[in-house]
Amino acid sequence: xxxxxxxxxxxxxxxxxxxxxxxxxxxxxxxxxxxxxxxxxxxxxxxxxxxxxxxxxxxxxxxxxxxxxxxxxxxxxxxxxxxxxxxxxxxxxxxxxxxxxxxxxxxxxxxxxxxxxxxxxxxxxxxxxxxxxx
Numbered sequence: 001x002x003x004x005x006x007x008x009x010x011x012x013x014x015x016x017x018x019x020x021x022x023x024x025x026x027x028x029x030x031x032x033x034x035x036x037x038x039x040x041x042x043x044x045x046x047x048x049x050x051x052x053x054x055x056x057x058x059x060x061x062x063x064x065x066x067x068x069x070x071x072x073x074x075x076x077x078x079x080x081x082x083x084x085x086x087x088x089x090x091x092x093x094x095x096x097x098x099x100x101x102x103x104x105x106x107x108x109x110x111x112x113x114x115x116x117x118x119x120x121x122x123x124x125x126x127x128x129x130x131x132x133x134x
């Protein structure tokens with residue numbers, strides 16, 4: 001781990017199934033996440049992804065990069081452009097700072113409308129920087 005390290009981009013197809021399954025898994029039964037007609041009545045063109053699904057995808061992105069020993073310490077994200085079915089979200093990340101075996105990663109997830117998610121993830125990877133331990 002080193003500051004400036006870039007994570008490989010991850011393309012995630014935004015499917016209706018992903019949106020609905022994520023809402024169900026996180027017990028978010030808001031109609032805008034599963035009912036296209038009710039979502040349209042509320043001003044959206046279709047159902048859209050909830051923040052808990054996005055949060056999970058961001059966490060997966062970081063732990064996939066750092067491996068099975070990675071432990072998420074903090075995920076701080078902000079939503080922007082909605083994720084609608086038929087689009088693709090591309091996650092990118094850059095290590096901003098490293099302190100021993102802990103890093104702060106800046107993450108952006110962009111889709112066809114703009115940035116869907118921005119934020120930081122603090123992750124600890126035991127033994128990642130053995131020269132940094134006393």
